[in-house]
Amino acid sequence: MLSLHLSQLDVQLLKLLAAAMLLLSFAMLSARRTQQLITLFAWQGAVLFLSTVLVAHEAGLPELYFSAALTLILKVITLPLILHLLIRRLGAQWDNEQLVNIPVTMLAGLVLVIFAFGLAQPISLLATTVTRHIIGIALAVILLSFLMMITRRKAVTQVIGFLAMENGLFFAATSATYGMPMVIELGIALDLLVAVFILGIFFFQIREQFDSLDLHHLESLREE
Amino acid sequence: MNAQHVADFLNTVLIHPLGLTLAVAACWPVIALACLLRPHSIRYVARFLFPAGALVCVAMFLCAGTFLISGHAPEAMILPLGLPDLPFHVRLDALSAFFLMILGLSGAGISTFAAGYFRSGEGTAPGLLGLHYHVFLASMAVVMLADDAYLFMVAWETMALTSYFLVTSQHRIPEIRQAGFLYLLMAHLGAVCILLCFGVMQGGSWQFTFSAMRSASLTPFWATVAFTLALLGFGAKAGLVPVHVWLPEAHPAAPSPVSAMMSGIMLKTAIYGLLRITFDLLHVRFWQWGVAVLALGLFSGVFGAIFAAVQTDMKRLLAYSSIENVGLIFTGIGLSILFAASHMPLFAALALAAALIHALNHSLFKSLLFLATGSVMHATRQRSLGKLGGLIRFMPWVAALALIGTLASAGLPPLNGFVSEWLLLQAFLFTPQLPHAFVNMLVPLGAAALSLTVALAAYVMVKFYGVIFLGQPREASLHEAHHSNWLERIGLGWLAAGCVVIGVQPQLALHATGQATGMLVGRAVAPEPSIWRIAPVAPEQASYSGWIFMAVILCVVAITFLAVRLLAHGRVRRTAPWDCGYPWQNSRMQDTAEGFGQPIRHMFGAFFLMERTLPSPADLTPRYRIHIEDRFWRVFYKPLASGVQRLADAVAFLQGGRLSFYLLSSFLTLLGLLVFLLWH
Numbered sequence: 066m067l068s069l070h071l072s073q074l075d076v077q078l079l080k081l082l083a084a085a086m087l088l089l090s091f092a093m094l095s096a097r098r099t100q101q102l103i104t105l106f107a108w109q110g111a112v113l114f115l116s117t118v119l120v121a122h123e124a125g126l127p128e129l130y131f132s133a134a135l136t137l138i139l140k141v142i143t144l145p146l147i148l149h150l151l152i153r154r155l156g157a158q159w160d161n162e163q164l165v166n167i168p169v170t171m172l173a174g175l176v177l178v179i180f181a182f183g184l185a186q187p188i189s190l191l192a193t194t195v196t197r198h199i200i201g202i203a204l205a206v207i208l209l210s211f212l213m214m215i216t217r218r219k220a221v222t223q224v225i226g227f228l229a230m231e232n233g234l235f236f237a238a239t240s241a242t243y244g245m246p247m248v249i250e251l252g253i254a255l256d257l258l259v260a261v262f263i264l265g266i267f268f269f270q271i272r273e274q275f276d277s278l279d280l281h282h283l284e285s286l287r288e289e
Numbered sequence: 290m291n292a293q294h295v296a297d298f299l300n301t302v303l304i305h306p307l308g309l310t311l312a313v314a315a316c317w318p319v320i321a322l323a324c325l326l327r328p329h330s331i332r333y334v335a336r337f338l339f340p341a342g343a344l345v346c347v348a349m350f351l352c353a354g355t356f357l358i359s360g361h362a363p364e365a366m367i368l369p370l371g372l373p374d375l376p377f378h379v380r381l382d383a384l385s386a387f388f389l390m391i392l393g394l395s396g397a398g399i400s401t402f403a404a405g406y407f408r409s410g411e412g413t414a415p416g417l418l419g420l421h422y423h424v425f426l427a428s429m430a431v432v433m434l435a436d437d438a439y440l441f442m443v444a445w446e447t448m449a450l451t452s453y454f455l456v457t458s459q460h461r462i463p464e465i466r467q468a469g470f471l472y473l474l475m476a477h478l479g480a481v482c483i484l485l486c487f488g489v490m491q492g493g494s495w496q497f498t499f500s501a502m503r504s505a506s507l508t509p510f511w512a513t514v515a516f517t518l519a520l521l522g523f524g525a526k527a528g529l530v531p532v533h534v535w536l537p538e539a540h541p542a543a544p545s546p547v548s549a550m551m552s553g554i555m556l557k558t559a560i561y562g563l564l565r566i567t568f569d570l571l572h573v574r575f576w577q578w579g580v581a582v583l584a585l586g587l588f589s590g591v592f593g594a595i596f597a598a599v600q601t602d603m604k605r606l607l608a609y610s611s612i613e614n615v616g617l618i619f620t621g622i623g624l625s626i627l628f629a630a631s632h633m634p635l636f637a638a639l640a641l642a643a644a645l646i647h648a649l650n651h652s653l654f655k656s657l658l659f660l661a662t663g664s665v666m667h668a669t670r671q672r673s674l675g676k677l678g679g680l681i682r683f684m685p686w687v688a689a690l691a692l693i694g695t696l697a698s699a700g701l702p703p704l705n706g707f708v709s710e711w712l713l714l715q716a717f718l719f720t721p722q723l724p725h726a727f728v729n730m731l732v733p734l735g736a737a738a739l740s741l742t743v744a745l746a747a748y749v750m751v752k753f754y755g756v757i758f759l760g761q762p763r764e765a766s767l768h769e770a771h772h773s774n775w776l777e778r779i780g781l782g783w784l785a786a787g788c789v790v791i792g793v794q795p796q797l798a799l800h801a802t803g804q805a806t807g808m809l810v811g812r813a814v815a816p817e818p819s820i821w822r823i824a825p826v827a828p829e830q831a832s833y834s835g836w837i838f839m840a841v842i843l844c845v846v847a848i849t850f851l852a853v854r855l856l857a858h859g860r861v862r863r864t865a866p867w868d869c870g871y872p873w874q875n876s877r878m879q880d881t882a883e884g885f886g887q888p889i890r891h892m893f894g895a896f897f898l899m900e901r902t903l904p905s906p907a908d909l910t911p912r913y914r915i916h917i918e919d920r921f922w923r924v925f926y927k928p929l930a931s932g933v934q935r936l937a938d939a940v941a942f943l944q945g946g947r948l949s950f951y952l953l954s955s956f957l958t959l960l961g962l963l964v965f966l967l968w969h
Contacts, residue, residue, distance in 0.1 A: 184963055211959070215952045223948070284946035 075123050082116040083202040086236060087178070090209040093229060094174055094216075095167050099157055102225050103148045109232055110140030117239055124243060132244050136235070139254050144228060144261060151265050152221060157278060165216045174209050181205035188241065199240040206233030220271055220278045224264050231257060295351075306356045307364040307381040307434075310389065313352055314430040316345045321423035328416020331408060335415055339404035340776075342423055343397045349430065350393025353386040357801045363808075365436055365500075372439075378498050380436035383804030384569065387645060388433045388561045390801065394787055395553045395652040396426055402660045402780025403546035405773070406667070412459035418544075421458075425451040425550065432558050438487035438497040445483065445558075449476035452555060455547040456539050468535075468542035475525050475535040482522030483562070489515040490570060502570045512574050519566040520582065526559035527615045530589040531921050537596075540608035541672070545663025548604060552611045553656035557648050560618055564641075567626060568809040579626030580728060586619030587738045594745035595893045598752065599886040599917055601674050603662050606753055607655065610698065613746055614651040617713065618644045620739060624716050629810045631723055638806040639825050640716035642814045645802045647709035650697065650791060654706060657694035657784040658753070661687055664777055665757060668770040674752075674882035679762040683770040688758045690781040695754040697788040699747035703838040705791035708798070708823075710743050711833055715825050745889070752885045761876040793835035795823050883915065890917075898923060 089109045096102045114136045121129030185201035207230055214226035231253070238245045245253075268278060275282035320342050327333045363382035371377040381389075403422070407415055428451060431444035453476070457469035491497055492505035507515065521532065528536040540548045567573060593613030600606035621644025628637035664687045665680060666672050681688040697704035717739060720732040762768060773781075791798050796819070803813035814825050822834035890897065898918040904911030943954070 180960070180963075184967055187967075208960075211952070211956050215949050215956055218949065280948045283948060286946060 075119060079116060079119055079199065082112050082119070083199045083236075083240075085112050086116075086206055087202050087209075090206045090229070090233075091171065091174060093225075094170055094209055094213050099152055099219065099221050099225075100149070102222060103145050103152070106148075106225050106229060106232075107141055107145040109229060110136060110145070113232055113236060114141060116236070117244075120239055120243065126243055128247055129239070129244050131247065132239070132250055135250065135254055139257065140228075140232065144257070147261055147265070148221070148225070151268065155221075155268060155272060155278065157219075157221060170212070170216055174212060177208045177212060178205040181208055200237060203233055203237035203240055206230075206236060209233075218280050220264075220268055220280055223280070224261065227260070228257065306352065306361055306386075307366055307379065310349070310352045310356075310381055310430075310434065311366075311379065313345060313348045314427055314434070316348075317342065317423040317427035317430070320345070321420045321427070324416045324419030324423065326416075328414045331415050334419045335404050335407045336776075338419055339400050339407070339422075342426065343400035343404065343780075346393045346396035346400055346426070348393070350390055350397060353389035353393060354801070356381065356386040357383060357390065357804050360804060375437075375439050375497075377440040378436035378500075379431075379434045379440070380499070381434060383808045384561065384564060385433040387801060387805045388557060388648075389430060391557055391649050391652045392426070392429055392433070392554050394649075395656045395784065396550070398653075398780045398783035398787070399546050399549045399553065399656055399660065400426075400780075401783060402549075402663070402777050405776025405780070406546055406660075406663055407544070408667075412461065413454075418455070418458055421451045421454045422547070422550075425455060425555075429554060429558050433561055436499045438491075438499070438502075441562075442480070442484060442487070445562075446480060448555065448558065449473070449480065452476075452547070452551055456543040456551075458544055458547070459542075465542040468538040472535040472539040475532065479522040479525030479532070482518045482525070486515050486518035486522060486566065489518065490566070499565075499570060503572075507571075509574065512571055513578070516567060516571060516574075516578050519563060520585075523559040523563040523566075524585070524619075526562075527556050527619070528589075528612045529585055529615060529619060530592045530612065531925055533589065533593075533612050534919065534921065534926060536612060537605050537608040537919075540611065540659075541602060541604035545604075545659055545666065548607075549656040549659035549663075552607070552659060553652040556611065556615055557652055560615075560622070560644070560648050563622065564809065567622075568629070568641075573626055573629045573810075576627050576630035576725065576728075579623045579628075579630060581623070582619055582626060583623030583732075583735060586616045586621075586623050587735050587742070588616070589613070590616030590620060590742035591738055591745070592616070592896065594742050594749060595889060595896050596917075596919070597749040598745060598889040599883075599897070601882045601886075602672055603665070603674055603677070603753065603757060604659070604672060606674070606749065607658055607662065610746065610749055611651075611655055613742060613749075614647065614655065614698075617710070617739070617742065618647050618651070620644075620735070621647060621709075621713050621716065624713075624720070625810065627720075627723065627728070628716075631725070633719075633722065634810050634812040635814075635826065636716060636719045636722070637810040638812040638814050639712065639719070641806045641810060642799060642802040642825075643709050643712035643716055645805060646705075646712065646791075646795070646798045649798060650705040650709050650788070653784050653787045653791070654694045654697040654704075657781060657788065658691060658698060660777070660781055660784070661691035661694065664773040664781075665770075668772070669764075669767055671764065671767075674756045676764045677757045677762075677767065678760045678876060678879070679758070679767065680770060681758040683767065684758075684772055686778050687773050687781065690778070690785045691758065692754060693785040693788055695750045697792065699750040700743050701747070702833075703789075703792045703835045703842065705788045705795070705798075708792060708795040708833070708835070712825060713739065715831055719826070748889070752882065756880075756882045756885065760879045763876045763879075793839055795833070795835060796820065799823055799825075883913075896920065 086109060089105055089112065093102055093105045093109070096105055114133050117129055117133040117136060121127070121133060181204035182201040185204050189198060189200050210226050210229035210233055213229065214223055217223060217226065235253075244250065271283075272278055320338050324334050324338055363380060365378065365380040368377040368379060407418060425448060428444045428447040432441060432448060435441035435444055453469055453473045456472055457465055459465050460469075487497065487502075489511055490502045490505060490507070492502070492507050492511070494501055494505055496502075496505075520529075525532040525535075540552060543551065567578065590613050593609045593611070593616055597606050597609035597613060600609060621640050624640035625637045625644060628634075628640060662672070664684065665677065668684060668687075669677065669680070671677055693704065697706040700706040700710045714736065717732065717736040720736075721729055723729050723732070799814060807813045821836060822828075822832045824830075824832035890899070898920050900916040900918075902912070902914045904913055
């Protein structure tokens with residue numbers, strides 16, 4: 066029923082935004098500098114915001130506007146700001162990350178995207194929303210962010226990967242079921258904020274202990 | 290006035306047996322909490338609260354006993370407790386009443402003794418000890434009253450935990466901590482088996498009340514799986530070989546009243562559980578189950594008796610003797626299953642009654658003996674048999690009461706041990722009527738093994754009593770051995786009285802089992818008991834009268850005594866015994882505990898793993914050292930432990946410390962699950 070209200074143009078626009086989202090994920094996967102990564106993360110948030118507004122407008126769901134506003138405030142403005150401040154304070158804005166091997170990572174990412182689309186097919190058949198074709202992309206974003214967390218070694222990038230994963234989840238939620246209930250969304254937003262604060266404190270502790278934010282130092286902590 | 294009160298009490302029992310039993314059991318947690326008010330005051334906890342706990346035990350005994358005598362129908366109730374969708378179910382029937390009676394009867398004696406036994410400054414604070422002790426009692430009562438698997442498991446685990454804390458009350462000693470750990474480990478393994486057994490028995494209905502399990506229809510395969518799990522789980526608690534290893538470690542580690550409680554009562558909860566599941570919930574489906582239980586029981590019996598004979602620590606000796614007695618109880622249960630599955634209800638009832646009465650008897654005499662070792666340990670600070678001796682002169686009360694327990698344990702008439710062993714042998718005599726040819730041929734061997742066990746048990750008891758109480762003191766310090774206090778004597782006296790009463794008047798015990806056997810196998814032994822004798826099957830075949838035995842024994846003793854007094858010199862002459870021309874004699878010349886066990890060690894050498902260092906004949910300061918180990922450790926447990934260790938080492942690489950590796954493993958798991966989802 067709802068799909069009747071959506072114009073063809075809006076669906077095309079949504080697909081375009083989803084493609085941008087995927088592209089940004091790949092960009093994050095190959096980005097070397099921490100500062101660059103944070104900027105990409107902020108862009109990803111912006112795309113998320115736009116797509117949510119679009120869905121809210123076309124589906125006529127006013128509560129999705131709140132979600133969109135929350136996304137704008139938290140993921141486009143607050144979190145990138147905090148992260149920027151954090152890396153400046155840590156002196157890590159020009160940290161150069163040794164990546165595993167960019168072509169290999171990209172290829173693995175490609176395989177993951179194909180896998181995600183295969184996975185999303187039965188789900189999108191069940192979903193009734195207009196945005197159901199986007200579920201595959203949302204899943205791919207989640208898996209790519211996870212892949213990013215695995216391949217990085219610096220503490221700050223781990224956190225960014227974690228936040229990007231949450232973006233993917235949010236994207237999946239809007240596209241599959243027009244968003245989660247407000248209470249849950251508010252809870253998640255608060256959790257994210259707290260997580261970033263706590264992890265920020267951890268960064269300082271880790272740097273104090275090991276004079277570096279490289280996670281391979283943590284290997285010495287295991288029980289023998 | 291007093292009699293009026295008792296009569297009122299018994300009347301109430303007749304009207305609301307279950308409610309009253311629950312109320313009585315609820316007194317123990319109250320006492321347990323009261324122990325925390327002044328946890329360091331030995332006067333408050335031991336001299337005031339423990340006797341209160343003993344009174345509750347007596348009330349429990351009266352409740353259960355009245356229920357059994359009155360022949361009340363089973364009563365069930367749903368408690369307003371438990372999880373939202375899982376209320377606790379409780380039920381009082383003849384089987385639970387019989388075991389509650391054991392709990393009350395032995396518990397009363399042990400608690401009274403404990404009131405005099407516990408002193409301050411022994412490991413855990415007395416208040417905590419009292420807390421665990423009374424929660425332990427309450428949890429055992431709840432195990433016997435539970436009518437759903439959920440409440441049963443909660444009570445079962447509470448029982449295991451509280452007894453663990455009681456065992457490790459002297460936790461500053463590393464060996465005791467180790468023994469406690471082993472006990473906890475075996476208790477949990479057993480509990481897992483029992484949990485799985487309940488899981489199998491619900492039979493797909495996901496109803497965990499016992500009434501649902503009773504009506505569940507299991508396939509033969511799953512019924513056998515459930516039975517095997519129950520045998521393993523309850524066997525681990527009861528100390529059945531080969532899952533007995535915790536018992537000889539934990540019993541000596543615990544304070545004596547706790548050892549008495551564990552050996553006397555806690556082992557019986559396992560017997561109760563096995564009977565409940567095999568007979569009541571699984572309805573004894575196959576006679577092969579009986580053969581398995583019978584074989585394990587007989588092996589445990591022989592094994593326990595042989596190992597008890599070579600021990601040199603008095604509490605370890607009693608612990609192995611517990612294994613032997615549990616073996617006898619399981620033998621009775623196995624025979625009963627065999628008969629019941631072959632549709633011979635009278636003989637099944639006979640074997641089951643023998644097992645039940647032996648459980649009752651064992652709880653009386655083994656508690657008595659463990660408590661006596663407690664008195665000896667407090668008086669002498671010694672637990673090794675090699676350093677005791679001659680205590681009958683310094684502790685005449687304990688020696689006299691322990692003699693009753695020793696004779697009962699040795700299975701001599703007119704005491705209670707004889708009754709159950711006699712009934713068990715009677716049950717064996719009917720096995721030729723079984724319709725299974727192969728079993729028929731093998732069962733006489735079982736009867737022989739049973740006789741061997743009983744005879745060895747008597748040997749063990751002679752060693753126990755002779756080395757501790759008779760002869761000459763092996764250490765000079767023993768002359769200062771002080772006597773037990775009157776609370777300890779009352780506790781010992783209560784249990785000894787129980788041994789004598791059941792031995793002389795076994796009709797009481799037989800009548801008490803009648804309801805339980807009627808419920809489980811549909812028949813009762815000796816429906817019309819006479820006052821003078823018991824005749825389990827037919828008076829022409831075999832009957833036993835405790836009174837006649839007692840009269841004959843008393844007459845013979847009296848006549849001998851008088852004859853010696855009158856015909857011989859009539860005065861007491863103290864002289865060195867067996868002074869065969871030796872100029873002097875000392876305590877080192879008497880038979881030691883090792884020496885006493887030596888023939889057994891030679892005859893049954895295959896059972897042991899011995900390490901001996903013998904002195905050379907020319908050695909001026911000869912030292913003889915022997916170390917005896919249980920073969921099961923090497924055959925069964927050590928390979929198991931090293932296997933677990935190897936497995937753990939093999940997966941230890943997973944904990945490499947690299948964050949990305951951890952992330953990768955969760956990522957791969959996620960992908961794996963998603964693939965699984967995709968294909969289904």
